[in-house]
Amino acid sequence: MKRSIYSIRFFALLFGLLFAFQGFANEEGEDNLHDDGRINTDSEIRNYIQHHIKDAHDFHLVSYTNDSGERVHIGFPLPVILFGQNGFTTFMSSEFHHDTDGKVVVEKNGNRFVNYHSKIYELETGATEVAFDAQHHPVNASRPLDLSITKSVFGILVIGLLMLWWFSSLARQYKNRSIPKGFGRVLEPLVLYVRDEIAKPNIGEKKYKKFTGYLMTVFFFIWILNLLGLTPLGFNVTGQIAVTAALAIFTLIIYTASGNKDYWMHMLWMPGVPVLIRPVLAIIELVGAFIIKPFSLLVRLFANISAGHIIVMSLVAIMITLKGEITPVGSTALSFVLALFISVIEILVAFLQAYIFTMLSALFIGMAVAEHDHEHDSDGTYEQTDAEDVRADFI
Amino acid sequence: METMVPNLVGAGLIVIGAGIGLGKIGGGAMEAIARQPEATGKIQTAMIIIAALLEGLAFGALFLGK
Numbered sequence: 001m002k003r004s005i006y007s008i009r010f011f012a013l014l015f016g017l018l019f020a021f022q023g024f025a026n027e028e029g030e031d032n033l034h035d036d037g038r039i040n041t042d043s044e045i046r047n048y049i050q051h052h053i054k055d056a057h058d059f060h061l062v063s064y065t066n067d068s069g070e071r072v073h074i075g076f077p078l079p080v081i082l083f084g085q086n087g088f089t090t091f092m093s094s095e096f097h098h099d100t101d102g103k104v105v106v107e108k109n110g111n112r113f114v115n116y117h118s119k120i121y122e123l124e125t126g127a128t129e130v131a132f133d134a135q136h137h138p139v140n141a142s143r144p145l146d147l148s149i150t151k152s153v154f155g156i157l158v159i160g161l162l163m164l165w166w167f168s169s170l171a172r173q174y175k176n177r178s179i180p181k182g183f184g185r186v187l188e189p190l191v192l193y194v195r196d197e198i199a200k201p202n203i204g205e206k207k208y209k210k211f212t213g214y215l216m217t218v219f220f221f222i223w224i225l226n227l228l229g230l231t232p233l234g235f236n237v238t239g240q241i242a243v244t245a246a247l248a249i250f251t252l253i254i255y256t257a258s259g260n261k262d263y264w265m266h267m268l269w270m271p272g273v274p275v276l277i278r279p280v281l282a283i284i285e286l287v288g289a290f291i292i293k294p295f296s297l298l299v300r301l302f303a304n305i306s307a308g309h310i311i312v313m314s315l316v317a318i319m320i321t322l323k324g325e326i327t328p329v330g331s332t333a334l335s336f337v338l339a340l341f342i343s344v345i346e347i348l349v350a351f352l353q354a355y356i357f358t359m360l361s362a363l364f365i366g367m368a369v370a371e372h373d374h375e376h377d378s379d380g381t382y383e384q385t386d387a388e389d390v391r392a393d394f395i
Numbered sequence: 396m397e398t399m400v401p402n403l404v405g406a407g408l409i410v411i412g413a414g415i416g417l418g419k420i421g422g423g424a425m426e427a428i429a430r431q432p433e434a435t436g437k438i439q440t441a442m443i444i445i446a447a448l449l450e451g452l453a454f455g456a457l458f459l460g461k
Contacts, residue, residue, distance in 0.1 A: 300451030303458045356447040 045317040052313055053236055053306055054118045055150045057093040061234060073098055078154055084111050084122045084144030093148070102130050113144075120146055152243065155235045159224050163217075167191075194219050194358065202362035207369050211362070214254060218247060219358040226305055226350030230312075230343060238353075239306035241298070248294035251361040256289075259368040266372075293364060297357060304353050308346045315339040405460045413453035420445050 060075035077094035086109065093115075095106045102116035105128065112123040114130055121130045121141035131139045149157075170184040170191075180188050194216050199208040225237045237243055265271070267285040269278055319328075319335035326334065424442040428435050 296448075296451055296455070299455040299458070300447070303454030304450065307454055307457070352443065352447060356444065356451075359444065 041320055045320060048317065049310060049313045052234055053239060053309060055152050055236075055240060056118055057096070057115065057120070057148055057150050058098070059151055059154060060098075063098070071098070078149045078151065080120065080148040082113065082120060082122070082144040082146055082148065085142070086111055089113070114141070120144065151235065152237045152240050155225065155228060155237045156243070159221070159228065163220055163224065190220075191216060198355075198359050198362050202359065202366040203369065204366060211254070211365050214250070215358050215362055218250075218361060219354050222247070222301065222357055223351055223354035226353060227347070229305060229309060230346055230350065236306070236309055238301060239309055241302050244298045244302040247301070247357070248298040251297060251364065252290065252294045255361075255364040255368040258365065260371070262370065262372050263368045297360060301353050301357055304349055308342075308349055312339055312342050312346060315342055402460060406457060409453055409456050409460070413449060416449045417446055420449070
């Protein structure tokens with residue numbers, strides 16, 4: 001067989017380098033100084049972690065202070081699109097000059113905006129800074145509708161286009177041949193896995209085809225974005241509660257809109273239960289179907305991924321905090337080993353969370369479209385035939 | 396640090412709950428695999444699914460309590 005340069009050793013080395021590089025992608029972060037001018041490590045590290053977890057309005061890889069004392073930022077700005085009190089305003093986030101403390105005021109058409117901790121506020125006339133009251137509500141500013149292309153939106157767009165390219169080229173191959181060539185060979189078993197192990201068993205043979213598109217999209221979307229969050233590029237898309245909430249709402253809409261009569265009857269006016277208890281159970285079922293199921297999908301994905309990111313970055317930050325106790329070489333080695341192990345677990349978690357989300361979505365959809373063959377009659381009379389039949393088997 | 400004691404105690408309780416739950420799942424799965432090694436694949440799949448559900452609860456509680 002021909003030796004390809006893309007052997008396993010190549011990828012293992014690439015992976016190892018990626019994870020090692022994550023240790024060096026530390027940035028100096030915003031200045032948090034002790035009183036005597038030294039850098040306060042704890043708050044710097046906390047800022048570093050917060051900066052990764054939160055969304056940002058520009059794509060920012062690293063920044064460092066070069067020899068002549070200037071800050072050098074590697075990255076590119078992204079467009080900021082706001083719908084404030086006077087309509088739409090767009091500008092590039094480079095106008096904020098990497099400021100997230102609310103000091104730089106951007107003025108466009110009479111509207112003035114500041115960026116405070118990655119949230120953009122529109123200042124009312126006469127204010128130069130956002131002031132907060134005791135409940136952390138802004139006193140002299142309002143939040144415009146922020147539709148900007150942030151780092152996470154940029155990540156979603158890039159991954160969306162990537163997935164479109166991969167899967168459309170795979171689908172096109174089936175017109176001419178039955179076994180795909182190239183990268184399609186990696187994708188085909190995964191696609192078949194989603195169809196045969198997740199969609200078909202949960203939704204049933206008759207109706208699974210309508211929903212496999214959504215299930216495959218969700219599966220690969222979550223998996224690729226989880227893996228993207230592990231790279232040193234600084235993305236954290238599925239660890240944003242808005243993204244996971246949107247995915248959970250999609251699942252909610254799909255399994256609510258495709259519920260058939262049996263589903264709604266079993267939820268609201270269930271047969272086989274005394275009539276007086278039915279409203280109580282209906283309320284419980286409604287809360288379960290509309291609130292608890294999507295909420296658990298949301299929280300599971302969000303908490304797993306963002307907790308994983310925080311753990312990885314805290315272990316990387318051990319390199320800095322233990323620099324004094326064990327030598328810098330020792331702390332780097334310890335942090336590298338720990339971060340490597342946790343990153344490998346995070347790769348498993350990336351796949352697992354995508355699988356669980358997809359499987360639970362398929363389960364909920366299956367429950368909504370399931371067809372029951374009603375042997376027992378409705379309302380009240382619970383026939384004894386079922387138990388007697390079972391007992392007859394044992395005689 | 397003193398004001399964080401309730402937080403930490405709560406976190407510890409969550410970990411105890413998750414630990415007991417996962418331990419029972421794992422124990423049940425081990426026993427089932429020991430009884431019928433041919434069904435290992437299905438048992439493992441079911442075990443992972445239940446473990447992920449439990450982790451979801453545990454993480455959700457952790458995040459609610461910060």
